[in-house]
Amino acid sequence: MKIAFFSCHPYEQPFLEAANSNHRHQLTFLSQQLTPETVPLAAGHQAICVFVNDQLTRPTLQALADQGIRLVALRCTGYNQVDVPTAQQLGIRVLRVPTYSPHAVAEHAVALLMSLNRKTYLAYERTKQNNFTLDGLMGFDLYGKRVGVIGTGKIGAAFSRIMLGFGCHVVAYDKMQSAVLQQLGVEYLPVNELLAKVDVLSLHCPLTPETHHLIDASALALMKPGAYLINTSRGGLLDTPAVLEALQSGHLGALGIDVYELEDDFFFADWSDKYLPDADLNALTHLPNVLVTSHQGFFTQEAMEQIAHTTLNNLTYLEQGQLPQQHLSEDYVVVE
Known part of the structure; x- marks a missing residue:
């Protein structure tokens, strides 16, 4: 054929x-x-x-x-x-x-979280310029923190297991609750209750009409000040202007994304020598507490x-x- x-x-x-x-x-x-x-x-x-x-x-x-x-x-x-x-x-x-290999995407989500937390991307840029100061590089222990996972299919389950290995308290939401994860210590909560409790939120659910802009202004308002948000699933899960506003106001502590709602026009292409005609994506890639990768979680x-x-x-x-x-x-x- x-x-x-x-x-x-x-x-x-x-x-x-x-x-x-x-x-x-x-x-x-x-x-x-x-x-x-x-x-x-x-x-x-x-x-x-x-x-x-x-x-x-x-x-x-x-x-x-x-x-x-x-x-x-x-x-x-x-x-x-x-x-x-x-x-x-x-x-x-x-x-x-x-x-x-659900581990590929789950491990990339962890990589985004760890780099954002310990500021390794900032340290990398500094040390290339022979700047070995520590100002602005402080992170926090993941051990003991509460990590929220929305979507506990194969990828969400793999991510949950990694976070449990870090000593985190993992809480989750999914219409289909995993008895295996519950036996490992994962607690299932309603979405709004989960959002209000977590220090880190990682999204691993599909994009459907129901989940479109799942994380919007109202969802962000429920989250703890300084919480971290990771999305390696689908860009449309995030209301990007609302997320930008939460980042710029300081309410959202950091953002790591491997997907973007309007990525079709930009990801998998080299725009380094051209003007990027997307104000939101430009803003995200230039914020110091944001990491954007171009849909490489599967790679x-x-x-x-x-x-x-x-x-x-x-x-x-x-x-x-x-x-x-x-x-x-x-x-x-x-x-x-």
Whole structure:
């Protein structure tokens, strides 16, 4: 089967080619993002594969259907970028990668938290200039602090375990409470009660209409002055202007994000020699108590291998018109 990979970066190709050795598909790697205008690049292919910032909107899906393409693989977990009803209407089958080393994202969330707390990013810049003073670098012990986790799926659970290992008191919110985490000492609380109690809040829930702007001005007002906020899940969970206001007023102590609501236009691209036409993102990247990374939480060797393996398996299953037993669940299927 001929497959066009959109938004494909050079660092992905070796993993995809290695995973394809057992499938023998014909892979076309395209750097372009999938849009209605770039759909013609998929001409002559039977399937496409897309990433987090490729928007499978109604116009895009219709253009794909007009090309005769009915198979789509997402090489990511989230599928909020897919117009599911339109895909169903057009008979386009869509599968995703439900999990790929939850430790990769969980550990990146911890890295953001630790760097913000101990100011290692500031110390790095100082010592490069031979400034070895400690002024402004004071942090706090994580041991004994209360850490809130919203979303205790695989990634949230991994993050919770790490925080428990630090000696933190972990409190969580999720519609589906984990008995395993409860046995480890995690306490589940209503969202508002959790927000009011935590010293650190880390988000690990999907972006849905219900969770859109979950952290807005009212949620931030409930949080303790000086609390830290970490988001490695989806940018739309944060009301960015409200978060900026809380940072600038001093109410929010620090922010670490690996995702941004409007990241589609900026992340995975080099803007170092161009004006960045996003006032909020510009403000965030220049605040001393903010760390922004460009959606790299997934970016470990183990995760890349798993993503490539699952993606190529999914495409083979789609080609064959059937799913193996372990795929007969909504974990993999977005549109069947």
